[in-house]
Amino acid sequence: MGQMMAMPLLISSLIKHAARHAGETEIVSKRVEGDIHRYTWASAERRSRQLAQALARLGCEPGDRVATLAWNGYRHLEIYYGSSGSQLVCHTINPRLFPEQIAWIANDAQDRILCFDLNLLPLVEKLAPELSSVQHFIAMTDRAHMPAQTSLPGLLCYDELLDAEDAAYVWPEFDENTACSICYTSGTTGHPKGAVYSHRSTLLHTYASALPDALDCSARDVILPVVPMFHVNAWGLPYSCALIGCKLVLPGPHLDGKSLYELFESEKVSFSAGVPTVWLGLLNYVKANALKFSTFKRTVIGGSACPPAMMKTLQDDYGVEVIHAWGMTELSPIGTLAKLTTRQLELPKDKQQRLLEKQGKVVYGIDMAIADDQGRALPWDGVAFGNLLVRGQWVINQYYGQTTSPLVTLDGEPGWFPTGDVATIDPDGFMQITDRSKDVIKSGGEWISSIELENVAMAHPDVAEAAVIACVHPKWDERPLLVVIKKAGTELTREGLLAFFDGRIPKWQVPDDVVFVNEIPHTATGKIQKLALRQQFKDYRLPGV
Ligand code: AMP
Secondary structure, eight states, X not given: OOOOOOOOOOXXXXXXXXXXXXXTOEEEEEOTTSXXXXXXXXXXXXXXXXXXXXXXXXXXXXXOEEEEEOOBSHHHXXXXXXXXXXXXXXXXXXXXXXXXXXXHHHHHHTEEEEEEOGGGXXXXXXXXXXXXXXXXXXXXXXXXXXXXXXXXXXXEEHHHHHHTOOSOOOOOOOOTTSEEEEEEOOOSSSSOOEEEEEHHHHHHHHHHXXXXXXXXXXXXXXXXEOSOTTSHXXXXXXXXXXXXXXXXXXXXXXXXXXXXXXXXXXXXXXXXXXXXXXXXXXXXXXXXXXXXXXSOOEEEEOSSOOXXXXXXXXXXXXXXXXXXXXXXXXXXXEEXXXXXXXXXXXXXXXXXXXXXXXXXXXXTTEEEEEEOXXXXXXXXXXXXXXXXXXXXXXXXSXXXXXXXXXXXEETTEEEEEEEEEEEEEOTTOOEEEEEETTTOEEETTEEEOHHHHHHHHHTSTTXXXXXXXXXXXXXXXXXXXXXXXXXXXXXOOHHHHHHTTTTXXXXXXXXXXXXXXXXXXXXXXXXXXXXXXXXXTTTOOOTTO
């Protein structure tokens, strides 16, 4: 056997490290109250221990779930560390979900404590009667901001709880395979499902995600996660920022273009991460006001396909490098990122660009494959597409509370997680998502990628947002329908837009029709809600049908 120390991989070690080695480095938060709060990693660690003490005093025992309904802010960060670090399980809930869904999730997870940001008080008051397991409600604020009246029984004040503790708490050591947090998938069909991460899986994900060919995080960065801390742990940034000890900027609920731009500039943000829709808002604002970024250099875009046109604008007009990434709740979430090798940097620029537009290569720790419906491996030729399967150190092997395994076999070998995505993989290992398996358009036995059609539409200068769905067709089974929001003040026509597809994709894939709308529905995590769109257009008759 090896003769090395067996130090468990624990989340508390991240914040201990940050406090000791980047103790004076700032964490800046835009609060729900509207002001800016500043403190350091050293203070964050001290307060996380005070929270751990306070939670124990409230009767929490190892394994108990501590839920949050909160935006990106320093108190939320303290709950990440204070709960997981003391062997409790941090359960971040997306406040943008329907209240019935939130209640279902909190009951399924058997949350014992619910901490919430003050502006979500009305939501929590509405939910409270439905929450069967919650014993304590904690408002994440100070005494001065506590509501004068509330229907919540025995509402506790977060800052007051912490102030009552002396921070003598010592982070405990325990098995690294212990659960540290739980996130529920957005679940477009059926009930959401819980992914339970372990300290070990989270630490390995943190190491891997900070690497140069992954997020490339460094202590010289100022990092602002736009991606919410309730969306798969803000893609792990609250952990990786502690690992590298960089300045962290947390934007609170203020994610409009103006608020983000001002925070990027005033705090000298160099690196960020978020879903495509947030960048739409920020880009519109900087464009309308003829602004430039002075420090913003790099961003990770994922969660849905990043339209190449958005990537180009960020790169060419604003000098912001875009790292396209793919992942999912079941993967903690990072799976692949598009970064070029030395050899690929010698390719002509347009070839480089096409690689960067793909979802990219796996980081070490994740293994992937594409398979046909019978579970047979498909070639990595960039052409064959099939069900994307993954396995790895931070991939779930079971959903919370379920007894049947979600895993499938690949060429007879068990232990692969079916992602529900359809993809190609090229000989260099660059993966490209062509669709969610349920969103792919099946036309006359051939598959059409809705993402590819959306990317073409988004490249039209008059298109603000585009979504492609399948419509029933008597001859072809399904044909694509393009749903579009025009940019304000433009005169885009159906014919003009369809002509734009000529030469960009094979003729038989061109959408059969275009519908202009004022709004496209989004899920609570900012993805286009294809299911709702299909529902909306279920009786739509394509031309000639
Ligand atoms: P979630 O678990 O809510 O993060 O959703 C995961 C799903 O989002 C994946 O299975 C993909 O369908 C989709 N997704 C994430 N990143 C990308 C991306 N870069 N391109 C296309 N789809 C993506």
